[in-house]
Amino acid sequence: MTSTPRRRGADRTEAIMRTTVELGQEIGYAKLSIEAIANRAGVGKHTIYRRWSSKGALLLDSLLSLDDPDLDFSYTDDVLADLREQAYAAVELLARPPVGPLVQALIAEAQHDPRVAAEFKERFITPMAGKLVKRLKAAQEEGHLSPDFDLDLAMAICSGPLYFQFLITQEPITREYVNDVFGALFAGMSPRPAATR
Amino acid sequence: MTSTPRRRGADRTEAIMRTTVELGQEIGYAKLSIEAIANRAGVGKHTIYRRWSSKGALLLDSLLSLDDPDLDFSYTDDVLADLREQAYAAVELLARPPVGPLVQALIAEAQHDPRVAAEFKERFITPMAGKLVKRLKAAQEEGHLSPDFDLDLAMAICSGPLYFQFLITQEPITREYVNDVFGALFAGMSPRPAATR
Amino acid sequence: MTSTPRRRGADRTEAIMRTTVELGQEIGYAKLSIEAIANRAGVGKHTIYRRWSSKGALLLDSLLSLDDPDLDFSYTDDVLADLREQAYAAVELLARPPVGPLVQALIAEAQHDPRVAAEFKERFITPMAGKLVKRLKAAQEEGHLSPDFDLDLAMAICSGPLYFQFLITQEPITREYVNDVFGALFAGMSPRPAATR
Amino acid sequence: MTSTPRRRGADRTEAIMRTTVELGQEIGYAKLSIEAIANRAGVGKHTIYRRWSSKGALLLDSLLSLDDPDLDFSYTDDVLADLREQAYAAVELLARPPVGPLVQALIAEAQHDPRVAAEFKERFITPMAGKLVKRLKAAQEEGHLSPDFDLDLAMAICSGPLYFQFLITQEPITREYVNDVFGALFAGMSPRPAATR
DNA sequence: AAGTAACCGAGACGGTACGTCACGTCTTTGA
C-alpha cells in the first residue's frame, strides 16, 4: 500500500512538464518563459525554480518525461538493415513535435550552458550511443563489421551526418538520406579494391 | 577631391561588428545585448537595428568580417591527407575564440530563427562545402575516390562527425580524432574483403 | 510687380502650419511630433527647426494663421449686451476645432515654456484684452460702468471665469453660463442696497 | 506579533511620491521621466506603472500627499475679509514650490488627458470649491451676500481671475491683486446706484 | 551663361525615454 507519500509534489512536477511541452508547441520552446509556464500550469514560479535550476534543465526533464517509444535495435543478421531501421525510427521522432523542436531547443541551450550540455549528453545522447555501440559490438563479433574499428568513433560517424542534417542544413531527413549515409559509411569512400583490380 | 566619401556609415558598421566580437569574447555571445553593444560602440541602438534585423544577423556578419584565413584545400596526390590537413585548420579555428564561440552561438540562434539558419547555411556552410566538393570531385576524377559517390553526401559525412563533436559532445577535436574519422570514412565500416576471404 | 521674392519659403511655411493644424486635429496637438509634421508636409525636419524654435512657437503661429473672424465688439448703448455678444463669439470659437484644442495645447505648453507663455500672451491674449479694455473704457466714459474701476482688473474678471471653465472644469461654456457670469459681475455679489433698504 | 505588516507597499508608494516632488523641483515637473523617478527612488519602473496609470496621476497623488495646511475659511462677520484671507493663503501656496509648479504641471497635463482633468477637478478643485460654497452659503444666510446668487457661479467668479493670473499672465498674484478682485466682485461693475442718482 | 551660394528633402546619427517583458528573489496569505 503506497501511502501517497509526497504525492502532491509529483503531481505538480508532471503538470509543469506537461505544460512546458504544451506551451512550447504553441509558442516555440525558445520563447518559453518560466513566468508563462507557471501561469498556465497554475503554479507559483517558486515551485518551478525549486525543481529546476534553469530552463534547459526543465526542457530536458520534459523531453525525457515524454512517452518514450524506447526504441531499441533489432539483432538480425543484417547490421546495416538494423541500423537503418533504428535510424528511421529515431529520425521520425525528431522529425515532428514535440520531440524534434524540444531536442533542437535543448541543443541550442547546450551551446551556452555547459550544465545543460553535460546533462543532455549524459541522459539523452549516451543512452542512445550505448545501444548503438552494443549493437555494433555484436556485429563486430559476428564479423559483419570491420574488426579494427573503434566503436565510439563508429557512433560519431553514424550520428554525425544525421545531426548535421538536423541542426545545420535543417532539411528533412528522409529514409533515402539515411540509406545513403549508412550505405556510404559501410562501403567507405575509397575506390573499391575489387573495382580497381 | 572628396576624401572619405560616404564613409561614415561603413565606419560605424565595422565598429559595431568589432565591438560585437570584442564584447562577445568578454561576456559570451549568448549574453550579448544590443543595448550593451550600442553602448560600448558609442552608437545609438537604432543604428544597429537599422543594419541588422536580429542578433543572429549581426553575429553572422561579425563572424564573416573576421580576418578570414581563407583556407583552401591542397591538391596533392593524397586526398585523404589533403582533407585531413584542411580539417586540422578548420578545427583549429573552431577550437578557440573568437570564431569557435561565435559559430556555436550562431548555430544556437539558427535553432530558433529560420532566417539565421538560412543565412548561416548560405554564407558559412555552403562556401565551405563548395570547396570540399570541388576537392572531392578532383579526387574522384583521378580515381582516388569511389566513383559512385554523391558528393553532397560526402560533405555531410565528412562534416557531420566533426560538428557532432563540436556541438554535442563538446570535447576538443584533436588531430587524432580527425585522423580517425577520415580514416574510417575512407575505409568503410564493412569488414575488409581481404578479411572475408 | 512683386517678383516672387523668396516665394518658396513662404509656401513652405504655410504648408507646415496647415499640416500642423490638420495633423493636430487628427491625432491631438499634444501628440504632434515635428517628425510627423515634416513627414506629412513633405518637408525636411530642418526646414521646420529653421523657422520655429519649439513646438509651442509652431502651434502659436499655426493658430494665428487660421482665418481669424477678427471678432470685435459692438458699441451699442448696452455694454453688458455687447460684452455678452462678444463672449458668445469667442466661446464659440474655443468650443470647437481647430481653435479650441489648439489654444488648450498652447496654454498647456505655456505652463512649462516661459517663451511660449510670453509670446502667447503678447500675440493672443493682449490683443483680445486690448479690445475689451477699449470697449470698457468707452462704457466708462458713457457712465455705463463704475468709474473707479481698473480696466485691466475688469479684463481679468471678465476673462477669468471663462478660462476657468475652459481649462479647469472643462465643461461646455453655454450662453447661459456667459449670461450668468456677466450678470453677476455687473451686479456684484453684495446684497443689493435697494433690496436691503 | 508581526510588525510592519503590509508595510512594504505603502513605503514605496510614499518614497516614489516624495522623489517625484523632489526631482520635480530640481529639473521641473514637465521634464520628469518615469525612468528618472524610478532610478532616484531606487525602484523598478514597473513598481510605478503598477500604481499610476500616467504621469499625471502620479503628479496628482504627489501633490495631494504633501503636507496639506488644510486651509479653511474663517467665519467672521466680514465675508469679504474671510474670502480675502483664504485667498491669501491659497495664493501663497501656489506662489512657490513645490505646490505651485506642481499644480501648473497638473493643469497642463489636464489639457490633454481627460482622466487627469477629471481626477484633478474631483480631488483638488471640488474640495476647495466645497469650502468656498459653504462659506458663501453661510454669508448668504446672514444677508452678507446677494441672496439670488448661484453659488457654483460665485465659485467660478472668485477662482477664475486668480487662475487667469496664475496660468495665463503668469504674473505673481499679490495681496493687492486679491483685494482688487474681491473688491470688484462684491461691488459689481455697474455704476453705483448712488452715483446714478 | 556659368558660377555660387542658399535652401531643401531625406534621413542617418547619438541620445533619452517610452511602456513591456521576463528574470530570479522576496513577501504575504490562504489551505
Added chain:
DNA sequence: TCAAAGACGTGACGTACCGTCTCGGTTACTT
C-alpha cells in the same frame, strides 16, 4: 508547512522622437 500569487529591483527589449548633422540635388541670384 507549503504553495499560489504576485510584488519587487534589474536589465533588456524594440520603438518613437528629440535636435543635430551630413548628403546630394535643385533653385534663384550674382557676376
